Amino acid sequence: METTPLDTPAPLKFASPFLDETTIAAAADVLRSGHITSGPWVERFEAALSAHCGGRPxxxxxxxxxxxxVALQLAVVGPGDEVITCAQSFFTVLNMIVKVGATPVFVDCEPVTRNIDLGQVEAKIGPRTRAIIPTHWPGSLADLDALYALARRHNLRVIEDAALVIGSRYRGRPVGAIGDLVTLSFHPNKNITSIEGGAIVCNGDVEAKRIETLRFHGIERRPDGTRDVAFPGGKFNLPDVNARIGLAQLERLPGFLAVRRSLVERYFARFATDPGCELPPRPADGDGQSWNMFCVLLPLDRLTITRKEFRDALAARGIMTGVSYEALHLSTLGRRFGYREGDLPETERIASATVTLPLHAAMTTADIDRVCAACAEVIARHRKDGR
Ligand SMILES: Cc1ncc(COP(=O)(O)O)c(C=O)c1O
Known part of the structure; x- marks a missing residue:
């Protein structure tokens, strides 16, 4: 067993929000205002997000x-329908497809980018297919031209899961500026946060109004001032306190992205010479991609330790790591749809060896050096050939 070195510096989280005092004070002002749930700050946050996403609602x-x-409900996906998605993503995608009563149809991911392998999608399209949900990965977005050409050919809706990539650009345009429905996350681990929060970029005022209904009980107003419900809507409205934080964070997004990019450059530089891990794609247009996570594949076939032991060894050095992501089709829920080991080899290879290294806007290049030195040391100590 590894022992904890006595001079271990402060623990390094693998993800962390960056909230400045101005933002905290702004949130406190909303708390004092007496109007704390959805209101004017939500509208301002939505307007700022829309401006960021090329003007779409x-x-x-x-x-x-x-x-x-809500995007699935908006796309009228329900019982009897199928949704094609990639198994190298977060549980949310699987959960929500099943929650609305539809069947998930998994395809594999591309080996390096981890994006949905669009070459496998067409063969899975059948009479019950209604939508495709790709998850965009940091460093390289899914090929939107190919994706939408496919969707148009088969009359399918697309819900782009862009939780990890606010700030990334596709052919010079921000994520959300083109396409069908695009969903964003403002969880504390993401590029910007509203504590908890998310958003849908949609296609016009009719869809925007429908989302407003779906996110708030399904309530619609009758001309006589009373309310009606024709559909069991949810309760997903963002409070103003969260929107105020999100708005302040959005203003800082370019700065956060610049820090994340420079930290990732350091990871690439260090991993070029240090341990033999498989790295994410290094974008040719470095400025066009955002980096929410830096996930590497461990060379487990050349090591005498498991991923768990590797992560424990890093944790003993004060370095926290994550696993992004487990293979969705091999979760207990995924297996209920008949999936088994070997069905999606790239997803399974990645899921078994991936480790998410620390990356957030409060880190420094010295922190990256510390992570890389620890990775190199642990890998060197546990090589099968001893070298
Ligand atoms: C790829 C991806 N999609 C969706 C989500 C769900 O985000 P939220 O926590 O805002 O519901 C996450 C959360 O980590 C995610 O990683």
């Missing part, structure tokens, strides 16, 4: 999970 919700559920 945006509606805020309490999480990206809520956003995906």
């Amino acid at each position: 945006v509606r805020a919700l309490t999480s990206a999970t809520a956003a995906i559920e």
